[in-house]
Amino acid sequence: MNTLTRHKILGFFIGLTLALSALAYMLSSVGVAVLAALSATGLCVVIKDINQTRHALLRNYPLIARLRWVFEHERSKIQQYFIEDDVNGTPYNREKRSDVYQKAKGEVNTTPFGTQLNTYKAGYEFLKHSMFPIPVEKVRPLRRLIGSNKCKFPYSASIFNISAMSYGALSEAAVRALNGGAAIGGFYQNTGEGGLSPYHKQGGDLVFQIGTGYFGCGVTINGGRYFNDEKFKETIFGAYGAVKMVEIKLSQGAKPGHGGILPASKNTQEIATIRGVDPNTDVISPPYHTAFDNAEQMLDFIEHLRILTGGLPIGIKLCVGNEYEVEELIKLMAEKKSYPDFITVDGGEGGTGAAPLVFTNHIGMPLFDALKLVDGTLKKYELRDEITVISSGKASSSFDIIKTVAMGADVVNAARAFMLSLGCVQARECNKNTCPVGIATQNKALIKGLNAYEKKDRVASYHKAVLHEVADVVAAMGYTSIYQVEPEDIMVRTESGELKSL
Numbered sequence: 001m002n003t004l005t006r007h008k009i010l011g012f013f014i015g016l017t018l019a020l021s022a023l024a025y026m027l028s029s030v031g032v033a034v035l036a037a038l039s040a041t042g043l044c045v046v047i048k049d050i051n052q053t054r055h056a057l058l059r060n061y062p063l064i065a066r067l068r069w070v071f072e073h074e075r076s077k078i079q080q081y082f083i084e085d086d087v088n089g090t091p092y093n094r095e096k097r098s099d100v101y102q103k104a105k106g107e108v109n110t111t112p113f114g115t116q117l118n119t120y121k122a123g124y125e126f127l128k129h130s131m132f133p134i135p136v137e138k139v140r141p142l143r144r145l146i147g148s149n150k151c152k153f154p155y156s157a158s159i160f161n162i163s164a165m166s167y168g169a170l171s172e173a174a175v176r177a178l179n180g181g182a183a184i185g186g187f188y189q190n191t192g193e194g195g196l197s198p199y200h201k202q203g204g205d206l207v208f209q210i211g212t213g214y215f216g217c218g219v220t221i222n223g224g225r226y227f228n229d230e231k232f233k234e235t236i237f238g239a240y241g242a243v244k245m246v247e248i249k250l251s252q253g254a255k256p257g258h259g260g261i262l263p264a265s266k267n268t269q270e271i272a273t274i275r276g277v278d279p280n281t282d283v284i285s286p287p288y289h290t291a292f293d294n295a296e297q298m299l300d301f302i303e304h305l306r307i308l309t310g311g312l313p314i315g316i317k318l319c320v321g322n323e324y325e326v327e328e329l330i331k332l333m334a335e336k337k338s339y340p341d342f343i344t345v346d347g348g349e350g351g352t353g354a355a356p357l358v359f360t361n362h363i364g365m366p367l368f369d370a371l372k373l374v375d376g377t378l379k380k381y382e383l384r385d386e387i388t389v390i391s392s393g394k395a396s397s398s399f400d401i402i403k404t405v406a407m408g409a410d411v412v413n414a415a416r417a418f419m420l421s422l423g424c425v426q427a428r429e430c431n432k433n434t435c436p437v438g439i440a441t442q443n444k445a446l447i448k449g450l451n452a453y454e455k456k457d458r459v460a461s462y463h464k465a466v467l468h469e470v471a472d473v474v475a476a477m478g479y480t481s482i483y484q485v486e487p488e489d490i491m492v493r494t495e496s497g498e499l500k501s502l
Helices: 003-026 029-052 055-062 066-073 077-083 092-104 171-186 228-237 269-275 294-308 322-338 357-362 367-380 398-406 416-422 452-478
Strands: 125-127 143-146 155-158 159-160 188-190 205-210 218-221 224-227 243-249 314-319 342-344 388-392 409-415 490-493 499-502
Touching: 003 055, 066 367, 092 452, 092 490, 143 243, 155 159, 155 243, 155 398, 159 452, 171 188, 171 416, 171 452, 188 243, 205 367, 218 228, 218 314, 218 357, 224 294, 243 294, 294 314, 294 322, 314 388, 322 342, 322 367, 367 398, 367 452, 388 398, 398 452, 409 416, 416 452
Parallel strands: 159 188, 159 409, 188 205, 205 243, 243 314, 314 342, 342 388, 388 409
Antiparallel strands: 125 490, 143 155, 218 224, 490 499
C-alpha cells in the first residue's frame, strides 16, 4: 500500500456509499439499500479511525487494520492453527509482544490456564525462587552508578534503558516519544550513531554515540569522515546537559564488522544536515574508525574525549568477535591504567539495524557468551570494579533482565522492546521506509499516524511496569538486590532432559 492509503480508503467508501444510495433510490431495492447502509457504516468507521490517535496502524490504514485486531485479540482459527502460535514466532513471539503491549498500555498482563511452554523440552529455563520471599519494598533501587575513578561526573542510570537507534532509522515522532518517555521514567536513550537531533531534546537523558561516520561530531575531507573536536563539543554542550555519557561504537550485533546503512529514501534534507552529508543518497558508514586504528590509540582517544567533555563517562560498544582481541585489549587497559568507564556488549543475534543476511546470521558472538567473556576477563585483570558492563540485546521482560544481569551485565539496554512499546507490529519493514505504524520511516504520511505525545506515556509505562516486575521477582527469590542473582539461580533443561544451572 502506498502513502495515500488512508485517503484512498476514505474516498472509496464515500464514493461507494453515494453510488449505492443513488442506485437504491432509483431501483427502490431493499437489498441495495442494505448494502448502502453497510457502506455508510464502513465510512463512519474509517472517519473514526483516521481521527483517533491511540493506534498508529488504524490511523494509517483505517478499517483494514482492524483485521489485525481480529487476529491479535480474537485468536482466530486461521492465526491459531495456520500462521503463528503464541510462543514460536520470531524474533519476538506473540506472547512476548503482548506482554510489552499490555505493560505499555497499563493493562492487566496476567495469563490464565498455565504456561504454554513445554517445561520438559530442552532449553526451558526457570529462576529459583525462595521458600521465604521478602517484601518487595526491601528490594534496593534498580539503578547503577556508571563512572570509573577517572570520571568526574558519574551517572546514576536505570538498569533498563533505550538502546542505540538513530534519527533517520527512526522517525522524528518515534525519537520524540522515546525521549519523552525516558524523561518521564528517569532512564536514558542512546542516540545511535546518526547524531543528536532536535527531537532528542524532550527532557530525557542521552548517551551520545560516536560511530564510524562521526555524524554530529565530524567533518568530511576528500570523501572521508573525520572526528572534529569543535563539532563534538558543539553537539554535546548544545544539548543543555542532556548528554550524560558518550559511547564509541566499534561494532554492533546486527552487522559486526560492517558499517551503518541509511538508504537514500530515508536520507531527507533535515537528516542530511544533522549528519553533515548529502541528502537523498545512500549513507554507508565505513566499518573502521579514522580517529584510531589500534587498541592503544583508542584508549588515547577515550582520554581525549574525557577532556573535551569535562569528565563525563566515556565507553565503548562492541560485538565480540575474536576473544583473544578482547583479552589483549583489557590486558592493555590494566597495563596502561587507561580504560573506559563502561563497555557495552552487543549480541551477535542482531537488532533493529538492517544488515546483509550473512552478517545477521553468522557473524558475532551471541550475547550471553560474550557477557561471560567480558565479565570474566575484566575480573581477571582486576578492572571489574572500575568498568560498568552494559548489555545490548534481545531483552523485553523481567526474566530477560534478571538473566542478563546474572550473566555479567550491570545495566541492560533494549531497542526492539521499546519499539514495541510505541506500537511496533513487527512488520519487519524497517529498511524499506514503509513502516506501517510510522516508527521506522521518514514517510511523513505514515509518521502522522504516530502520536508522540501519547506514545511517550506508553514508553514510560512499559519501563515502569518492567522494573516493578523485576523487583517482584527478585523479592520472590529472597534477594534485596538484583546483583545478588547468580548464574546458579537460573536453571535450564539440557538435551538429555536433566536440569543444570547456567
